[in-house]
Amino acid sequence: xxxxxxxxxxxxxxxxxxxxxxxxxxxxxxxxxxxxxxxxxxxxxxxxxxxxxxxxxxxxxxxxxxxxxxxxxxxxxxxxxxxxxxxxxxxxxxxxxxxxxxxxxxxxxxxxxxxxxxxxxxxxxxxxxxxxxxxxxxxxxxxxxxxxxxxxxxxxxxxxxxxxxxxxxxxxxxxxxxxxxxxxxxxxxxxxxxxxxx
Numbered sequence: 001x002x003x004x005x006x007x008x009x010x011x012x013x014x015x016x017x018x019x020x021x022x023x024x025x026x027x028x029x030x031x032x033x034x035x036x037x038x039x040x041x042x043x044x045x046x047x048x049x050x051x052x053x054x055x056x057x058x059x060x061x062x063x064x065x066x067x068x069x070x071x072x073x074x075x076x077x078x079x080x081x082x083x084x085x086x087x088x089x090x091x092x093x094x095x096x097x098x099x100x101x102x103x104x105x106x107x108x109x110x111x112x113x114x115x116x117x118x119x120x121x122x123x124x125x126x127x128x129x130x131x132x133x134x135x136x137x138x139x140x141x142x143x144x145x146x147x148x149x150x151x152x153x154x155x156x157x158x159x160x161x162x163x164x165x166x167x168x169x170x171x172x173x174x175x176x177x178x179x180x181x182x183x184x185x186x187x188x189x190x191x192x193x194x195x196x197x198x
Contacts, residue, residue: 029153034145034164038073041165047071047080047140048130048162050151051087051096051120058093060103063144066167068100070142072107074165080140082113084130086120096120123147124194127155127162140165146183154194 035041049071053061060068074080083104087096097116104114117133120126130136138161141151148164155162 026149026153029156030149030151030164033152033162034148034166036145036166036168038070038077038079038165041074041077041079041140042163043079044138044140044163045080046082046084046130046134046136047074047142047165048126048136049083049085049100050123050126050141050143050147051085051100052143054087054094054096054099058095058099058102060099064096064100065103066144067142068103068107070165070167072104072109074140074142075104075109075113082115083109084115084117084134084136084139086117086126086129088121089118123151124154124198127151127160128158130155131158131160137161139163142167144168 049067052064052067054064055061059065071080071083071085075083085097085100085104087100089095089097095118097118097120101111101114101116105111115134117126117129119133120129130139137159139155141148141155141162141164143151143164143166145166145168148166152162152164
């Protein structure tokens, strides 16, 4: 094998490792901490519900509605007392936490059990603010299964005792879910950088 070919193979191997290592980290850090059934979740005072987009009419996207259904179930099952709804806002009335509050109230959750965080602009911000602004040390986290490994890994990297409760909003083999898993491979790279250096 020529020296050039060896160098090329080494470069490809290094690139693959750089891509794979962050994903391995997210799955390792979240192993045994992601549940499918809200009834099996441990009791935690607070559940962090991560934002996932709001439609033009102010209603939650399909992904977000699924997360909120799980959060409401956790509340009604007595697994949690407070739902921390974390998302972003933007000019023109875009307001994820407000939309999340309305949906949860319609699902029978008392307004007093819902706390809004309008500065949870991404997963990292939602996790760090749960610790720094809301003083949490342990919590449940609700999102889609493809998103939870990174979410739990980030929470644990800053000292939060986090357990995820998953919602499958779409067919496990559907294009939306496949795209979610692909997106998470890319998103795990900056997530690991933040966990190590921020």
